[in-house]
Amino acid sequence: MDTQPAPWGKLLAFNAPGLTHIDCVRQQYRVGRDPKQSDLVVHDQTLRCSKNHFKIYLTGGIPCFEDCSSNGTIVNGTRIHKKMIPLTDRAEIEIKWDLLFLFVNTRDHYMGIPPLINDRYYVFESQVLGQGSFAIVKVAVDLHTLERLACKIIDTRRIQLNKTSHVDASLAAIQQEISVLRQVEHPNIVSIKDVVVMQDRNVALIFLSRISGGELFDHIVNGNGVEESEAKFIFYQLLLAVKYLHDVNICHRDLKAENVLLESSKPFSRLLISDFGMAKSLQNSLEQMQTKCGTFTYLAPEILDSPGGYSKQVDCWALGVLLYTMLGGALPFGTDQDHTRLLQRIRRADYSLSDERWKDISPEAKDLISRLLQVDANRRLTVEQALHHPWISNHQEVLARLYGKMLVKSGIRHGAAPGSVAG
Known part of the structure; x- marks a missing residue:
């Protein structure tokens, strides 16, 4: 036989x-x-x-x-x-x-697929999406659905052994990111699919929705800025996402171009806000935060100086920095290479809208930037007010129509009014 x-x-x-x-x-x-x-x-x-x-x-x-x-x-x-x-x-x-x-x-x-995570996920060693001090992000596949995911692999042992870092703060940041992501669901916010803690291997794995268009940062750098019409649609999505967060009393605290991901490298694609390691879930809309955190080039002045703490308005300052960077092709206050000078410029909101790059940018866009980059947080526009600024509201119908088409193209069912997006 x-x-x-x-x-x-x-x-x-x-x-x-x-x-x-x-x-x-x-x-x-x-x-x-x-x-x-x-x-x-x-x-x-x-x-x-x-x-x-x-x-x-x-x-x-x-x-x-x-x-x-x-x-x-x-x-x-x-x-x-x-x-x-x-x-x-x-x-x-x-x-x-x-x-x-x-x-x-x-x-x-031979008898089965190679070692899986929870008998469901396969993580590709060679498919690296990003890397930090304590974590590396790789492509993963959900074998039940064949959906591509991003797997953030956090080396908990490395955090614990790094005596120069604030170990408790690092571990708390991991827990905070997981906690916040489990609370939110929105078309423009990265969604958490699963969390697996493997104590025997000293790793925590966060499985997240994955999009392949790269970071907004790269899109800005490669194009030497973003054309105003596209920047408006990008910013519209950012406002909707941050409004959603603020409505449920979550402050991101690290909004920046590197933490905004694009679904596609083509213009007018969907974006997702990512990296919630510094996000804070508040008890109420009036709660003040004390921790000095974030990325220096996007920090609001009150994070640096306010002894009484700061509010969700720090996200609106960061949105102003983002809008300036998209339209101007450079950060408004420079980089953090000259730390002292950077902080001085932030404290005074010392930036320029008058060089050659800005001559073709609309007065409405410049006005919105100036109203977001207000040193006094009480005078700074809220996200709701920014959505009603003429630069956005004068094109509300077109933006809403584009947004609806984008969601359909992304395979997302969406029935909420674009001005008050909920997941």
Whole structure:
């Protein structure tokens, strides 16, 4: 009686319409769009995947990969084009953008998918989205839905061993971020999907919604600023999101271009506010905060000087900095390289709207900036007032229509009036 030969590996495809795999028992397998040529067919309407994109095969007992496409394939973070390489165990394969595969070549893993988080998530080692002192953010896949997620992996042991840092504050910030994100649901705020604490590995994993358009910071830098019409739509979304936060008594405290993510690199895309590590959930709308935190170039003057604390209005100052930066292509008070001079400029709201860049910017936009960058927090516009400023309100109908279309394109059902967005 013939027996099935032992497989020399397994190729898994984390792509719609469902999780599929090949048990590798033959010498060679092809992957691509063409059902006639491919052993594993990739359903891709964008034509990123070639008809015959890549093949895996066994030669001399060694599993190998060969790219056959016109644009190349990413293997373990490196682009491979028209050449062959040996395949390592748990080799991560990507057809740009976001067509993901995993090759497993050891018998230990044959009976199932490699180690998962809570039997649900696979985290890609080679897909790094960002990195900080105590955390790294990588691409993850929810195997139940095949949704792409961002997995923020926090090294709790590193926090505890770093004696120069405020350990308690760092751990509290993690807990605070999780707590706040679990309270909020809004189209323009990153949503938390799951939290997994693995004490035996000294890590906490926060699974978040993931978007692939990059940071607003990069969008500003690459374009030397943002055209006023697009900046208006971006700012409109920011106002709606921050209004939602303030209405439920949450102050973000670290609004900046690096913490605003774009769903797409194309103009007029959806944005999401991220990084709630410094956010504060307040008891009521009048509660004052005392902790001096945030990013220096976006800090409101009262965070620096007010002995009685500060209010949610610090977010409105940061919004003013953001609007200035989008339209002007530079920070209003400079960078923090000259710390003393930066703080002096912030305390005096010392910025300029008169250089060459600003000659084509509308008076209404400049007026909104000046009303947000008020040193006196009581004179500074609230988010609600900013939404009724002429720069926004004179185009309210167009902005609302654009916003509705954007939500539909993003697959979000939304019935609330745009001026009072709720999740």
